[in-house]
Amino acid sequence: MQKLIDELEKNKDLSDEGLLALIGMPLTDIPNIGAAFWPGSLRASDKPPHSDVDRHADADPDRYLAKRADTVRRAHYGTNVYVRGLIEFTNHCKNNCYYCGIRRGNGSLTRYRLTKEEILSCTAAGFKLGFRTFVLQGGEDPYFTDTYICDIVSSIKEQHPDCALTLSIGEKDRASYQAFFDAGADRYLLRHETADDTHYARLHPPEMSLKNRMRCLYDLKEIGYQVGSGIMVGSPGQTPETILSDLRFLQKLDPDMIGIGPYLTHNNTPFANEKNGSLALTLRLLSLLRLLFPHALLPATTALGTIHPLGREMGLKCGANVLMPNLSPVDVRRLYALYENKICTGDESAQCRDCLETRVSSAGYQIVTARGDVKRKI
Numbered sequence: 001m002q003k004l005i006d007e008l009e010k011n012k013d014l015s016d017e018g019l020l021a022l023i024g025m026p027l028t029d030i031p032n033i034g035a036a037f038w039p040g041s042l043r044a045s046d047k048p049p050h051s052d053v054d055r056h057a058d059a060d061p062d063r064y065l066a067k068r069a070d071t072v073r074r075a076h077y078g079t080n081v082y083v084r085g086l087i088e089f090t091n092h093c094k095n096n097c098y099y100c101g102i103r104r105g106n107g108s109l110t111r112y113r114l115t116k117e118e119i120l121s122c123t124a125a126g127f128k129l130g131f132r133t134f135v136l137q138g139g140e141d142p143y144f145t146d147t148y149i150c151d152i153v154s155s156i157k158e159q160h161p162d163c164a165l166t167l168s169i170g171e172k173d174r175a176s177y178q179a180f181f182d183a184g185a186d187r188y189l190l191r192h193e194t195a196d197d198t199h200y201a202r203l204h205p206p207e208m209s210l211k212n213r214m215r216c217l218y219d220l221k222e223i224g225y226q227v228g229s230g231i232m233v234g235s236p237g238q239t240p241e242t243i244l245s246d247l248r249f250l251q252k253l254d255p256d257m258i259g260i261g262p263y264l265t266h267n268n269t270p271f272a273n274e275k276n277g278s279l280a281l282t283l284r285l286l287s288l289l290r291l292l293f294p295h296a297l298l299p300a301t302t303a304l305g306t307i308h309p310l311g312r313e314m315g316l317k318c319g320a321n322v323l324m325p326n327l328s329p330v331d332v333r334r335l336y337a338l339y340e341n342k343i344c345t346g347d348e349s350a351q352c353r354d355c356l357e358t359r360v361s362s363a364g365y366q367i368v369t370a371r372g373d374v375k376r377k378i
């Protein structure tokens with residue numbers, strides 16, 4: 001496996017067989033990715049096995065993979081971790097994705113929308129805390145018309161011209177994407193979820209199509225956005241082969257940011273009885289992504305922090321370099337429940353920021369106050 005990992009690092013690519021061999025390596029509950037930062041307070045059951053045996057590190061392929069990914073991330077981004085202030089401004093959605101807790105079919109969810117003024121007070125608070133990127137995320141909510149979104153975007157950019165603004169509001173027409181871009185939006189996040197048609201149909205109702213999702217992503221690229229895409233790891237129906245097709249699709253799209261996190265179930269969805277995704281496979285894929293896309297912005301997602309108390313720290317160790325703490329008002333956070341037991345729904349933004357600072361430095365990195373644009377070249 002080491003040979004394959006070295007070849008992947010050198011060529012930033014590998015044959016289908018090689019990638020499938022790495023994706024399909026046996027999984028443990030918690031991989032051995034190194035001991036350096038494990039706090040004494042961690043429950044024994046949460047500690048990775050053999051985590052103190054670093055001299056054998058290279059014999060463990062996941063440990064070796066994480067080490068190579070960390071070396072590559074340090075070459076491109078040093079120890080910097082970029083933070084994006086996430087504002088979840090509406091949990092209304094016209095879609096019914098089978099895996100999602102805020103799907104329109106979930107009748108037991110209390111729905112909310114933030115006003116423009118509430119959004120602006122989130123960005124003002126975030127700016128004071130050192131955030132220089134804001135992410136406006138929401139379901140596909142027709143209440144927020146293009147005109148309204150453009151107004152919000154231009155108001156944020158007027159107040160914070162030195163900040164980057166990311167939108168994550170789903171599938172739109174090209175003209176809408178263009179209007180948001182012209183109003184000042186810099187980046188757009190839209191996970192493709194899977195590049196395999198059959199798998200896409202397993203995750204989404206028939207009115208949604210992979211073709212349209214891909215059309216959106218290519219429109220966004222052509223317009224000039226910095227684009228982020230990605231997948232859930234362990235979603236129902238996912239196989240090593242579908243993951244391989246995801247990696248090949250990402251190579252074609254060449255996004256600036258790739259967001260992956262473990263699939264986590266939600267009780268009020270058709271997938272209520274499905275299993276959660278795997279921490280170990282998510283970490284492995286993060287490292288593979290770092291070697292395939294050395295320049296990419298890779299978040300250690302909230303879902304990683306939800307599946308394990310140190311999931312985000314482990315993500316950073318495996319090549320991630322972005323965190324997306326929540327800046328939404330505390331009283332609505334638990335309502336943006338894409339999955340169960342989401343973390344960080346109770347703390348004020350300032351507390352979250354302090355907590356993250358400690359977590360990031362305990363893992364050997366540091367949060368920086370910067371827009372954190374992609375670095376295509378070193």
Ligand code: SF4
Nearest residue numbers: 093095097100103139
């Ligand atoms: S995944 Fe996105 S588009 Fe699908 S139901 Fe959830 S919020 Fe709506």
